Amino acid sequence: MTLIKIGIIGNGSISESHLTAYQANPKVKLWAVCDLNEERARKTAEKYDIPHVYTDYHELLANKEVQAVSICTWNNTHAEISIAALKADKNVLCEKPLCKTVDEALTIEEAVQKTGKMLQVGYVRRHASNIAVLKKFIDAGDLGDIYFAKASMIRRLGNPGGWFADKERSGGGPLIDIGVHVIDLCWYLMGKPKVKSVSGNTYAKLGNRSNIESYDFYKAADYDATRNDVEDMANALVRFENGASLLVDVSFSLHAKQDSAQVNLYGTNGGAEVEPQLSIVTEQHNTIINIDPQITDPAFDFQGSFQNEINHFVDSCLGIIETNSPVQDGVEMIKILNAIYQSAAEGKEIQF
Numbered sequence: 001m002t003l004i005k006i007g008i009i010g011n012g013s014i015s016e017s018h019l020t021a022y023q024a025n026p027k028v029k030l031w032a033v034c035d036l037n038e039e040r041a042r043k044t045a046e047k048y049d050i051p052h053v054y055t056d057y058h059e060l061l062a063n064k065e066v067q068a069v070s071i072c073t074w075n076n077t078h079a080e081i082s083i084a085a086l087k088a089d090k091n092v093l094c095e096k097p098l099c100k101t102v103d104e105a106l107t108i109e110e111a112v113q114k115t116g117k118m119l120q121v122g123y124v125r126r127h128a129s130n131i132a133v134l135k136k137f138i139d140a141g142d143l144g145d146i147y148f149a150k151a152s153m154i155r156r157l158g159n160p161g162g163w164f165a166d167k168e169r170s171g172g173g174p175l176i177d178i179g180v181h182v183i184d185l186c187w188y189l190m191g192k193p194k195v196k197s198v199s200g201n202t203y204a205k206l207g208n209r210s211n212i213e214s215y216d217f218y219k220a221a222d223y224d225a226t227r228n229d230v231e232d233m234a235n236a237l238v239r240f241e242n243g244a245s246l247l248v249d250v251s252f253s254l255h256a257k258q259d260s261a262q263v264n265l266y267g268t269n270g271g272a273e274v275e276p277q278l279s280i281v282t283e284q285h286n287t288i289i290n291i292d293p294q295i296t297d298p299a300f301d302f303q304g305s306f307q308n309e310i311n312h313f314v315d316s317c318l319g320i321i322e323t324n325s326p327v328q329d330g331v332e333m334i335k336i337l338n339a340i341y342q343s344a345a346e347g348k349e350i351q352f
């Protein structure tokens with residue numbers, strides 16, 4: 001079997017999950033890495049036995065043997081690297097969020113259409129095994145019409161610092177970083193309804209609280225707490241053309257008693273709660289029933305979901321399946337996220 005040769009651009013924290021998953025996929029050969037930080041790129045190449053090391057992504061893309069790339073860099077580079085990769089005849093797995101702005105998103109979409117290459121957005125939560133189970137129940141109509149959903153990801157202390165806290169490079173704070181996961185998951189499970197309007201609020205009241213001691217949290221590879229110009233928290237109400245609505249709240253920093261996450265869906269025949277583990281609620285014979293699916297991973301399994309995502313990408317590259325996270329889904333999410341920021345800045349609802 002000919003192996004598909006993969007390049008990894010950006011060798012920081014999340015690239016480890018991509019590398020581990022590619023390494024475990026028998027259809028793949030890890031072929032090239034690239035990072036601005038040469039030592040980081042070299043260490044990655046050594047660890048995973050990767051023959052080609054670059055510090056300039058243009059050079060990696062010029063390597064004709066590389067057939068597909070994972071883009072694991074700062075958000076402000078996703079658009080330019082994705083477009084260059086597509087034009088260099090590579091398929092692309094771009095980490096979430098697709099990019100920062102709607103203009104960038106539309107330009108990436110145009111590049112996908114013009115080149116005929118495939119771009120998958122890194123919506124890893126869509127690939128969780130509990131979501132595959134829930135999707136079967138939803139597709140069979142067990143929830144009925146889903147008319148309300150809640151997407152919440154509250155970190156009481158968890159601003160990753162570095163580029164994540166630099167709006168120029170990240171595009172924003174918890175909304176674009178972690179909100180994107182849960183908003184996308186709700187939207188995907190609701191059947192990707194068309195957005196009608198968005199109303200949002202953002203707050204920057206607490207800062208990154210780098211004064212707090214003895215509390216561990218996710219940090220960027222180049223952690224630096226001195227710079228922070230992103231929101232601490234955001235909330236929003238998204239209305240859809242079909243009458244459904246989605247309530248959002250997310251934070252990097254909040255005086256909350258504990259961290260929490262919610263991906264809840266409520267329909268005419270039943271409901272589902274994905275966090276902390278999959279549970280389905282329905283009614284039978286005038287009785288409310290809570291269903292606890294007996295599956296190996298009823299909760300979000302981080303590396304298992306990355307493995308599923310990478311396997312899905314590889315099979316999409318090979319034409320075996322069609323990706324379930326196409327560029328259009330990245331574009332729509334960037335429209336929603338930016339409308340929330342715009343609504344917060346202007347203090348009014350944004351109509352689509």
Ligand SMILES: NC(=O)c1ccc[n+]([C@@H]2O[C@H](COP(=O)([O-])OP(=O)(O)OC[C@H]3O[C@@H](n4cnc5c(N)ncnc54)[C@H](O)[C@@H]3O)[C@@H](O)[C@H]2O)c1
Nearest residue numbers: 010011012013014035036037072073074075095096220221
């Ligand atoms: N799917 C998830 O659950 C998940 C989790 C964390 C991060 N992410 C996403 O992954 C991306 C990277 O996040 P991270 O936590 O790994 O950050 P990180 O800071 O740990 O690593 C980013 C790396 O990219 C490198 N880089 C930046 N610009 C580059 C360029 N032009 N060329 C080559 N290398 C470049 C940096 O030097 C750094 O090593 C972000 O888009 C983030 O949103 C996704």
